[in-house]
Amino acid sequence: MLVVACIKQVPDTTQVQIDPVTNTLVREGIPFIVNPYDTHALEEALRFKDRFGFRVAAISMGPPNSEATLRKALALGVDETILLSDRCFGGADTLATSNVLASAIRRLQEQEEVGIVICGKQTIDGDTAQVGPGIATRLGFSQLTLVDRIEHLDREKRTIRVRRKLEGRHEIVEAPLPALLTVVRELNRPRYPSVPKRLASQETEVKVWSNDVLRLDVNAIGLKGSPTWVNRIFSPERDKGEIIGDGVNDPVATANLLIDRLLSKDLLAL
Amino acid sequence: MQPNPTVFTPLLIAALVFFAWSCYRRFSLVTLGRGEDRFQRLDLRVWDMLLYAFGQKRVVAKPFGINHFVIFWSFVILLIANGEFLIRGVFPAVSLALLPPSLRHALLLAFDAISLLTLVSIALAVGRRLFFPPSYLNTPYVKARSFEAFLILAFIALLMLAYFGLHGAEIAMGEEEAAAWMPVSSFVAKVLLAPHSSLLIPVASFCWWVHAVVLLAFMMFLPHSKHMHILTAIPNCFFASLGKPNTQPREEFTRGSRYGVSEVQEFTWKDLLDGFSCTECGRCQNACPATATGKPLNPRQVVHAIKTNLFVNGPLIQKGGKPIVPLIGEEGEGTNTEDTIWACTTCGACLEACPVLIEQMPKIIKMRRHLVEMESQFPEELLNLFENMEQRSNPWGIAPTERTKWCSTMEVKPFTAGETEYLFYVGCAGSFDSRQKHVSVALATILNEAEVSWGILGKEEQCCGDSLRRLGNEYVFDKMARENVRLFQEKGIKKVITQCPHCFSTLKNDYKQYGLELEVVHHSELINDLLKAGKLNLSQKVTDLGRVLFHDSCYLGRHNDVYEAPREIIAAATGAPPVEMERTRNNSFCCGAGGGRMWMEEFIGTRINLNRVEEALRKNPDTICVACPYCMTMFEDGLKDKLAGQTRVRDVAEVVAEGLR
Amino acid sequence: MTEPKKTLKKPRGVACLVEGKCIACGARCQSACPVNAVEMNDAGEPVIITEKCIGCVKCVKVCPAQAIEMYFTPEEQKILDELMKQGAAVEEVDEEARAVAEKIAAYSGVWVFVEQTEGEPAKVSWELLGKGRELADALSVELAAVIVGEKVEHLCNEAFAYGADKAYLIDAPVFRHYRTESYLKAVCHLIDTYKPEVVLMGATGLGRDLAGAVATVVKTGLTADCTGLAIDDKRNLMQTRPAFGGNIMATIMCDKFRPQMATVRPHVMAMPVKKEGATGTIVRESCEVREDDILVKVLEIISDKKGRDQVDVAGAEFIVSGGRGMMGKENFAILQDLADELGGVVGASRSAVDAGWMPPERQVGQTGKTVRPKIYVACGISGAIQHLVGMQDSDVVIAINRDKDAPIFEVATYGIVGDLFQIIPAITQRLRELKQQKSK
Numbered sequence A: 001m002l003v004v005a006c007i008k009q010v011p012d013t014t015q016v017q018i019d020p021v022t023n024t025l026v027r028e029g030i031p032f033i034v035n036p037y038d039t040h041a042l043e044e045a046l047r048f049k050d051r052f053g054f055r056v057a058a059i060s061m062g063p064p065n066s067e068a069t070l071r072k073a074l075a076l077g078v079d080e081t082i083l084l085s086d087r088c089f090g091g092a093d094t095l096a097t098s099n100v101l102a103s104a105i106r107r108l109q110e111q112e113e114v115g116i117v118i119c120g121k122q123t124i125d126g127d128t129a130q131v132g133p134g135i136a137t138r139l140g141f142s143q144l145t146l147v148d149r150i151e152h153l154d155r156e157k158r159t160i161r162v163r164r165k166l167e168g169r170h171e172i173v174e175a176p177l178p179a180l181l182t183v184v185r186e187l188n189r190p191r192y193p194s195v196p197k198r199l200a201s202q203e204t205e206v207k208v209w210s211n212d213v214l215r216l217d218v219n220a221i222g223l224k225g226s227p228t229w230v231n232r233i234f235s236p237e238r239d240k241g242e243i244i245g246d247g248v249n250d251p252v253a254t255a256n257l258l259i260d261r262l263l264s265k266d267l268l269a270l
Numbered sequence B: 001m002q003p004n005p006t007v008f009t010p011l012l013i014a015a016l017v018f019f020a021w022s023c024y025r026r027f028s029l030v031t032l033g034r035g036e037d038r039f040q041r042l043d044l045r046v047w048d049m050l051l052y053a054f055g056q057k058r059v060v061a062k063p064f065g066i067n068h069f070v071i072f073w074s075f076v077i078l079l080i081a082n083g084e085f086l087i088r089g090v091f092p093a094v095s096l097a098l099l100p101p102s103l104r105h106a107l108l109l110a111f112d113a114i115s116l117l118t119l120v121s122i123a124l125a126v127g128r129r130l131f132f133p134p135s136y137l138n139t140p141y142v143k144a145r146s147f148e149a150f151l152i153l154a155f156i157a158l159l160m161l162a163y164f165g166l167h168g169a170e171i172a173m174g175e176e177e178a179a180a181w182m183p184v185s186s187f188v189a190k191v192l193l194a195p196h197s198s199l200l201i202p203v204a205s206f207c208w209w210v211h212a213v214v215l216l217a218f219m220m221f222l223p224h225s226k227h228m229h230i231l232t233a234i235p236n237c238f239f240a241s242l243g244k245p246n247t248q249p250r251e252e253f254t255r256g257s258r259y260g261v262s263e264v265q266e267f268t269w270k271d272l273l274d275g276f277s278c279t280e281c282g283r284c285q286n287a288c289p290a291t292a293t294g295k296p297l298n299p300r301q302v303v304h305a306i307k308t309n310l311f312v313n314g315p316l317i318q319k320g321g322k323p324i325v326p327l328i329g330e331e332g333e334g335t336n337t338e339d340t341i342w343a344c345t346t347c348g349a350c351l352e353a354c355p356v357l358i359e360q361m362p363k364i365i366k367m368r369r370h371l372v373e374m375e376s377q378f379p380e381e382l383l384n385l386f387e388n389m390e391q392r393s394n395p396w397g398i399a400p401t402e403r404t405k406w407c408s409t410m411e412v413k414p415f416t417a418g419e420t421e422y423l424f425y426v427g428c429a430g431s432f433d434s435r436q437k438h439v440s441v442a443l444a445t446i447l448n449e450a451e452v453s454w455g456i457l458g459k460e461e462q463c464c465g466d467s468l469r470r471l472g473n474e475y476v477f478d479k480m481a482r483e484n485v486r487l488f489q490e491k492g493i494k495k496v497i498t499q500c501p502h503c504f505s506t507l508k509n510d511y512k513q514y515g516l517e518l519e520v521v522h523h524s525e526l527i528n529d530l531l532k533a534g535k536l537n538l539s540q541k542v543t544d545l546g547r548v549l550f551h552d553s554c555y556l557g558r559h560n561d562v563y564e565a566p567r568e569i570i571a572a573a574t575g576a577p578p579v580e581m582e583r584t585r586n587n588s589f590c591c592g593a594g595g596g597r598m599w600m601e602e603f604i605g606t607r608i609n610l611n612r613v614e615e616a617l618r619k620n621p622d623t624i625c626v627a628c629p630y631c632m633t634m635f636e637d638g639l640k641d642k643l644a645g646q647t648r649v650r651d652v653a654e655v656v657a658e659g660l661r
Numbered sequence C: 001m002t003e004p005k006k007t008l009k010k011p012r013g014v015a016c017l018v019e020g021k022c023i024a025c026g027a028r029c030q031s032a033c034p035v036n037a038v039e040m041n042d043a044g045e046p047v048i049i050t051e052k053c054i055g056c057v058k059c060v061k062v063c064p065a066q067a068i069e070m071y072f073t074p075e076e077q078k079i080l081d082e083l084m085k086q087g088a089a090v091e092e093v094d095e096e097a098r099a100v101a102e103k104i105a106a107y108s109g110v111w112v113f114v115e116q117t118e119g120e121p122a123k124v125s126w127e128l129l130g131k132g133r134e135l136a137d138a139l140s141v142e143l144a145a146v147i148v149g150e151k152v153e154h155l156c157n158e159a160f161a162y163g164a165d166k167a168y169l170i171d172a173p174v175f176r177h178y179r180t181e182s183y184l185k186a187v188c189h190l191i192d193t194y195k196p197e198v199v200l201m202g203a204t205g206l207g208r209d210l211a212g213a214v215a216t217v218v219k220t221g222l223t224a225d226c227t228g229l230a231i232d233d234k235r236n237l238m239q240t241r242p243a244f245g246g247n248i249m250a251t252i253m254c255d256k257f258r259p260q261m262a263t264v265r266p267h268v269m270a271m272p273v274k275k276e277g278a279t280g281t282i283v284r285e286s287c288e289v290r291e292d293d294i295l296v297k298v299l300e301i302i303s304d305k306k307g308r309d310q311v312d313v314a315g316a317e318f319i320v321s322g323g324r325g326m327m328g329k330e331n332f333a334i335l336q337d338l339a340d341e342l343g344g345v346v347g348a349s350r351s352a353v354d355a356g357w358m359p360p361e362r363q364v365g366q367t368g369k370t371v372r373p374k375i376y377v378a379c380g381i382s383g384a385i386q387h388l389v390g391m392q393d394s395d396v397v398i399a400i401n402r403d404k405d406a407p408i409f410e411v412a413t414y415g416i417v418g419d420l421f422q423i424i425p426a427i428t429q430r431l432r433e434l435k436q437q438k439s440k
């Protein structure tokens, strides 16, 4: 059985800032990293490998330099990597992205049965959490989002039981395979690559699939296949470092002031 | 008394063969280790050997050390006597009598006197072990092995007693013409033996045989005991690391290699020789902050484990087999636990203490390398550190764009090749830690005041990688070091000021391995030079700091021998030299942050920083002066924990900056 | 006198990149260019091959960062200015646009999906009805609530009370628990049948799970986690949301597809006033979903309130942390009170853990947990870097410390200088009062 982890290369958003003068994004020298949620997806895929001996493939859609991300996955121990890269994939929103990823998984399925697909809950650049459900829906896989614990995998009955983390509650859900999981950070602690594996990963091939391989309708991928588009970006209003009221002499009034502030900025709801 | 060669010769041959076999076996085990070049600068090596092995520099520095010195030198001189004894046992005709009488007389006098001295020393040693054992001898491990110590002492004592017995009897029988040169033996002859003239012959031959048997037994037992060090300490001092072991060797990252040490034969031959050279004196254990605070690490045990592990596994490996006792694993003889390996602060106290120049800490780092690089096995907290270092080049994972925030209140120039003289390498703590940022500002103010030509790398600055290297993550360290070296070379940087002893030591010592020769100064050195050269004038004496105590950082003091500069600038700024702690200078006690411990939680035992803070508080200081950002954190936290809020912590630069106001 | 009409040919210009503005959005410009005149460099920024450029302006339009402009030579600029003067800016009529307009005209109405667990509605749904009302009014269309579940009819009236005109109700045992597959079928069935132009859901675990699936089946755009919604002059929904970890805000459009779908962050839209007794039409629908076809089973729902002792600081949305300034274990009760009011948990600095006031698993920081709550309240915590690294990614940091120079204020969104023993209880008190007022 093949476990597929979908991973994405993202800019390290903690380093993204808006230039206060020009009001544009300062991106100079901002490194790319593996989307943090996806490292947990990879880890869980590798744990399936450790426990059940499944093979693990990591796939990523992105520009050619996303290869670095897949090499990192190789260093962690995945068996196969595929970079989905083509000009016509560019500019994709979640609908178009899930189309390409789902089609790649279908391709993989032709060679080997894909039992589990794991995605990070969301990416840190887009924060949408929509690609996972998109893939699951397209493939008709059981959709298990926000998984924070794998309870059980029954190879005989071909079911998986997981715990999902929702607002104020957890849910234990059982679903038949094949299933798509999106995972939260609490699920596991990602492993660290050993040096021999890192060195080996430098020499392993990362397969690149372009649309010549996937043969998708160009109107359903990339920019053309994306119903949404960004109209405008601007820097958020954010107040940093504001000292409120006079807490020393009038604690009660200051406390009230704080609450009013939070309410007026929609940071708190009663 | 004439020896009996027919009985003695076979005994001697048997003993010699056994001795030689034992030595050979050990030697062949040592050769199992990896290669390492320890032959450069033979002149220095000979000097080290004379100073430490024969001069016993570090032994005599301790109370009772002189006792050991006496026993050692007695042993060396009596080697002649014993050599004669053995030869004469086989060839009765060959004896000292063949020497010119004056020389013989002098030797006999020396033997006599030295034997007596040895007896006294032995008595003292036994008395000490029995009645005033120092704390480090009071561990279960040592107690379990004290039989051996007593046995050896008994052997030596017996040899001495037999010597006097034999010679006393000979003198009493009038067989010794040089009796006048043998006052102690003569005394024995006169007082003890003369009244029993009938027993003289049996006493003489009894003593001869006791002497012979004990001597042979001693020889056979020697390689099997910790007293092997009598033989190995000398070469060990000869082959000791020439510089201070303040850096670790580089690794070649090629496919198919293994990194670090997980099996005993992966140590170098010198590491293995260290194992056989340990005298089990316990000095390292006594100095080790980890041991002192109840961690499972004991540097002596680490060295000992190598020896025991080699004994079990070595012969198997020689036969092409696999080791059976793990070097790293569950607690047991010959095995180090992971907790042991992670407890080291790389403070170097063990290195500084060891009389025979054993290098304990580097072995620990070799094992860390294995755990990190091969097994990816390390305390959880380090995962963040490693990822942060690789992704954002600082231990906290703060955005590199924030590196220049510390100087938002002042104007700071970037380093410009050809124009700027010094690079002020701010370091991660100086850039991001709000407490240490004050020190960065203080130092910048001082540099400006003294009109030093300086600049910073700003957002281009990267972490030096100290913690990574000490934690055994050599792969990432190597990557960062190469990037830094390239950056420094590109910018044409020649002189660097650091405010952190860790950056200091790394740039200065570790980067040398990458072909980067820099003139690196710690800020305390530079400030001291500026003060001395009159380039920096303090406008006022700093008086509000009260009683100032100074704490030596390991990477400044022990690892790099900077002891005076910080003291001198404190004296210059406050008008009085700082108060010294009990453990000071090269005996200083680590704050607990080195070796990457800064990034780990301290779950086992008591806190190292509290141990040090308690020691400091015993001197009732108003201000504790430090010269390292990690020490700063450790002392500030420790003082808060001890609710000693009235005691402040100041960096030396802050003290000087105050004098500028 | 009539001016001689000189026909000036409108220059098209060539595209050029505005230095420093590109955000490396993922090569939208490149994919937009019909003649492959855009190459991407390693930094993910475009390099425009001027020779190839035909001046179609597609890249300019598609760039979210306004990083591409049309460049005109001075001569061309002159002609342009001339044209401007003549007011000859003739709108080119777009065939494509006409077809799209026709397609989307069939869709009408604003829908809000009412999320419920075992009959208990999620508050965000009512917040959305408030916002939905505004949007529906701006469009002069109906606002409808979509209610799917088992025995959930009572929610219809509640939806009317919060402003819905209509409620689409699918009530059947198979919808007892939320399962993607069954709900997906139900909602898609409704959309197919009634064709709304806007569908809103809460950006909750459930909402995002469902919305992502629905949008994929319906093949329309979906904007996640919106914090602002408005209608533009062309009757399109402008969806504003944070991106790049909240470092920028982006306004997203989905003008060529219907319905326009968005999930909306809870607690962001104002709660509408409840009008008891308001009525509306209930449209009862059924959907062919058989229990046997749905293979996913919800085995258990565990409310987090039950396991108080098993507090998960790392995943909490509201955290009230105490440091050495708390002075003692017993004082953490006031933090617990505040945390309860906020629906959060209590965390601690290492000092508080070392002192034995809080268990180690509550420690936040370098050697403790890394947290990213919506609100982090630091009480009596100085803000050592070892603590800061564990909590600085929080959306909002509130610091309460009596030392005005404490470094915690450097990262605080709101700081209060003062005695926490006076301020914390006052905050808790105020929250309680406000809640009481509200429930009256």
Ligand SMILES: Cc1cc2nc3c(=O)[nH]c(=O)nc-3n(C[C@H](O)[C@H](O)[C@H](O)COP(=O)(O)OP(=O)(O)OC[C@H]3O[C@@H](n4cnc5c(N)ncnc54)[C@H](O)[C@@H]3O)c2cc1C
Binding pocket: B597, B598, B599, B600, B601, B633, B634, B637, B640, C322, C323, C324, C325, C326, C348, C349, C350, C351, C352, C363, C364, C365, C366, C367, C368, C369, C379, C380, C381, C382, C383, C384, C385, C386, C387, C390, C400, C401, C402, C403, C406, C418, C419, C420, C421
């Ligand atoms: C290896 C290592 C790892 C560490 N890891 C962590 C970690 O993971 N997490 C962590 O938190 N720390 C960690 N630290 C400790 C860190 O250095 C600080 O010591 C710690 O964060 C300080 O905790 P504090 O702010 O609660 O205490 P303090 O620094 O003592 O601050 C107490 C604050 O409370 C204020 N205060 C007191 N009374 C009142 C009052 N009545 N009203 C209002 N304000 C008041 C004071 O002004 C002061 O600012 C680590 C340290 C080391 C060496």
Ligand code: SF4
Binding pocket: B284, B287, B288, B289, B290, B291, B297, B298, B299, B343, B344, B345, B346, B347, B348, B349, B350, B351, B360, B361
């Ligand atoms: S370096 Fe320091 S902590 Fe490490 S073993 Fe030696 S004395 Fe102990």
Ligand code: SF4
Binding pocket: B277, B278, B279, B280, B281, B282, B283, B284, B285, B299, B300, B303, B350, B353, B354, B355, B356, B357, B358, B360
């Ligand atoms: S390693 Fe050195 S200091 Fe430590 S016990 Fe052995 S001889 Fe003594």
Ligand code: SF4
Binding pocket: C014, C015, C032, C033, C034, C035, C036, C037, C038, C048, C052, C053, C054, C055, C056, C057, C058, C059, C060
């Ligand atoms: S204006 Fe048109 S042709 Fe020119 S680069 Fe942009 S998209 Fe390509």
Ligand code: SF4
Binding pocket: C021, C022, C023, C024, C025, C026, C027, C028, C029, C030, C044, C045, C046, C062, C063, C064, C065, C066, C067, C068
């Ligand atoms: S579309 Fe704009 S932001 Fe995106 S890559 Fe092109 S220039 Fe950069």
